[in-house]
Amino acid sequence: MAEQTPIVEMQNIKKHFGAVQALRGVDLTLYPGEVLGLVGDNAAGKSTLMKVLSGAYLPDEGQIFIKGKKAHITNPEDSRRLGIEMVYQDFALAGNLDVAANIFLGREIVRWGLGPIRVMNKRAMEEQSRNLVDRLKIDISSVRLKVDRLSGGQRQAVAIGRATAFDAKVIIMDEPTAALSVAAISKVLDLIRELKAQGCSVILISHRLEDIYAVSDRVIVLRQGRKVADRPVSGNIHEFRENIVAYMVGAKNDFSQESEETLAERG
Ligand SMILES: Nc1ncnc2c1ncn2[C@@H]1O[C@H](COP(=O)(O)OP(=O)(O)OP(=O)(O)O)[C@@H](O)[C@H]1O
Numbered sequence: 001m002a003e004q005t006p007i008v009e010m011q012n013i014k015k016h017f018g019a020v021q022a023l024r025g026v027d028l029t030l031y032p033g034e035v036l037g038l039v040g041d042n043a044a045g046k047s048t049l050m051k052v053l054s055g056a057y058l059p060d061e062g063q064i065f066i067k068g069k070k071a072h073i074t075n076p077e078d079s080r081r082l083g084i085e086m087v088y089q090d091f092a093l094a095g096n097l098d099v100a101a102n103i104f105l106g107r108e109i110v111r112w113g114l115g116p117i118r119v120m121n122k123r124a125m126e127e128q129s130r131n132l133v134d135r136l137k138i139d140i141s142s143v144r145l146k147v148d149r150l151s152g153g154q155r156q157a158v159a160i161g162r163a164t165a166f167d168a169k170v171i172i173m174d175e176p177t178a179a180l181s182v183a184a185i186s187k188v189l190d191l192i193r194e195l196k197a198q199g200c201s202v203i204l205i206s207h208r209l210e211d212i213y214a215v216s217d218r219v220i221v222l223r224q225g226r227k228v229a230d231r232p233v234s235g236n237i238h239e240f241r242e243n244i245v246a247y248m249v250g251a252k253n254d255f256s257q258e259s260e261e262t263l264a265e266r267g
Pocket residue numbers: 017020021022040041042043044045046047048049
């Protein structure tokens with residue numbers, strides 16, 4: 001894998017909010033077809049780093065390369081055009097619309113348009129939604145179901161399906177399993193495996209280390225806005241958990257540059 005051109009390479013990303021240094025110079029590499037776990041304690045900077053990649057935030061410093069080419073991501077459309085989609089922590093679906101309408105929200109297939117008047121091609125959108133739902137093996141009986149009648153797990157699947165609908169090559173998921181039942185969690189994990197099998201790369205943010213362990217090839221740990229570990233997922237789940245927690249709480253750090261805080265903590 002080391003010889004491959006990364007699909008995403010983020011270098012020295014810095015981002016502050018007022019006095020808060022959310023990211024203090026983070027590097028992240030993602031390879032084609034790879035599932036990368038992104039973990040860390042609350043406020044470590046995970047969502048911020050991914051919002052920089054998805055164009056929701058502009059970094060203060062740092063560079064992003066997509067397939068080896070320097071990218072200028074200044075808004076979510078730039079990122080989407082580069083094949084990157086993010087499913088947000090509080091995924092925004094319109095509950096009163098059906099599954100197909102949600103999948104196509106904001107990028108509807110138009111049958112004909114005359115200035116502001118547009119007639120949607122509902123049948124095409126339904127067909128394509130059905131194909132997508134089947135391809136990803138999502139368990140939903142009809143794409144005409146209103147989203148607010150779906151379970152939490154089905155909604156998460158629709159949000160992920162929507163992100164993958166338009167040839168996304170990189171799917172970022174922020175806590176996709178946080179609010180789900182055990183059965184629904186295992187379906188989301190299956191969906192991640194399915195995306196990988198179809199050649200997508202996935203970045204998975206989760207506090208559930210067993211989910212990270214179950215599907216990730218590699219894991220990055222952030223602590224206080226810095227990367228403290230970047231390693232393949234290996235060993236059994238107990239060793240994995242013990243190791244990752246040690247990085248999360250600051251007992252271990254694979255990268256030499258120590259923050260002033262860490263030095264101060266140690267006296
Ligand atoms: N829009 C914002 N305005 C101000 N501060 C922010 C903003 N977004 C994030 N922060 C701050 O940046 C830091 C990193 O937040 P971030 O949301 O990236 O953490 P996280 O690792 O995703 O945490 P969690 O696991 O709780 O979701 C936090 O101190 C947070 O308060």
